[in-house]
Amino acid sequence: MAQIDSLFVTRLYRAALSEHGPTVDPEELQNSCIVIAEDDDAGQEWCEKNGYPGYTSYASLTDLPWRFPIFTDLVKSLDAHVSAFAKDLELDLDGRKLVLEDLWINILPEGGTHASHIHPHSVISGTTYVQMPEGASALKLEDPRHAMMMAHPPRLKTCRDELKTFVYQSPKVGDVLLWESFIRHEVPLNMAEEERISVSFNYRWD
Template sequence: MSQIESLFVTRLYRAPLSEYAPSVDAKELETSCIVIADDDEAGQEWCEEQGYPGYTSYASLTDLPWRFPIFADLVKVLDQHVMAFAKDLEFDLGEGKLVLEDLWINILPEGGSHGSHIHPHSVISGTTYVSMPEGTSALKLEDPRHAMMMAAPARVKSARREMQNFIYMKPDVGDVLLWESWLRHEVPMNMAEDERISVSFNYKWAE
């Protein structure tokens, strides 16, 4: 009898941020992101020089958890989500552990997008969603084998979810999404009039 099984699975973690303590006030987090963006002249200049739409603190502020208590609380919560995901992935961390490498704010205005990319020096990457206005863009995830499927036909539109070349995730405010850092992803154009606000992060393996 013939047999077909799925191999080399790609996992995606989704959960409410509030699943773990301490509580992170959503409104306070949103206000903090906006205030930081308004005050971060170095970040604004970097975005302008790079042609980056909207604002990111990625290249300017590397110590948000030290500067702002709400980000320190956020990291405590993210640590627990990452631990849960690492357990599901069955990582053998030995005597080491996964620790926060960097964390940054993203504010994407109407018409803004973030092109396809990976996070090659990290183990787990993710985003928690602070403001997702109606009509804003989802997260687009790409099949990691895509570049090697040079002669493969397109999938039928009704293909099973696990067989599709691209998956679009529309998170809710307060959700956290985690994936392995080699997974290529992008943020399509924000079609909403209001800003899309999120906080992204990377975790590395520290022995």
Template sequence: MPKIDSLFVTRLYRAALSEQGRGVDAQELLASCYSIAGDDEAGQAWCEENGYPGYTSYASLTDLPWRFPIFAELVRSLDAHVAAFAEDLGFDLGDKGLVLEDLWINILPEGGSHSSHIHPHSVISGTTYVAMPEDTSALKLEDPRLAMMMAAPPRRKDVGEALKSFVYLKPAVGEVLLWESWLRHEVPVNLSEEDRISVSFNYAWG
């Protein structure tokens, strides 16, 4: 009887934000995202210049936890989630922990998308979800080995999730997803008439 093991597993952390810390008021976070987007003229200009649909604070604001207490509370919860994930990954961090590198808002309107990308120079990346309309796009994760499968045939549609080339996840509002920053991911086109809103972040070592 052959023995088949799974090696070099890609880990994905998924939990309710409230499982770590005191939780975050969802309505206050939603209102804060819209308030910041409305006031951030530099961010609006960057989105227009770069053809980014909707709004992101990625290129304009680096101090959200200082500006809005709700984001400071959010970071306290994220710190605990990231520490738990780092423990699961078996990281030997020595005397330097994983620290928040950046945190930004994403508001994708109908027709908006975010193309496939990774997060260089970070260790753990992730997103927590503020508004997820019923018919909005999922998060698409790509098998990190895909580029090396030059001659591999396609896989059957009925293979288990661990063997798929792409995995689509539909997070709920108040949920947090974490992955190692080298994992390629994207947000397909938002087909909903309502905004898809999330807060993304990167953690670096030391």
């Protein structure tokens, strides 16, 4: 009888941020993101200059955990989640650690999108979700082999998740998603009237 195995598996980690302490108050985190965005003139200018919809602190603020205690607690929780994911991936870190490289706020208004991209020079990337109103964009993840499927026929629409070329994740407030940084991903058009707020991050092998 034929044997069919799954090879070269792509892992996606999803958990409640609260699964690992310390506790991060979601309302305080949401308020902090909004206040930071309103006060970050450099970030607002960068977004306007580069045609970025809404707001991101990616190009302006590199020290959120130092500025705001709630982000210090957030990083402690993320460290634990990333450690758990690294164990699942069975990474041989050779006595070194995965450490936070950068952490930034994203506020996407109605009609805003974030184009498909990867995170070079990082090992694990992810996002935790702060405000996800009804109709807010899912996260779209792409099969990393997609570019090599030159003459490959499309999959059936009903195919299993592990065979899909694109997978959509609809996280809830308080969720954290982690993936290996070479996975191409994007945020499709935000159909919600309210803003979609998240905090994204990268971890490097230190």
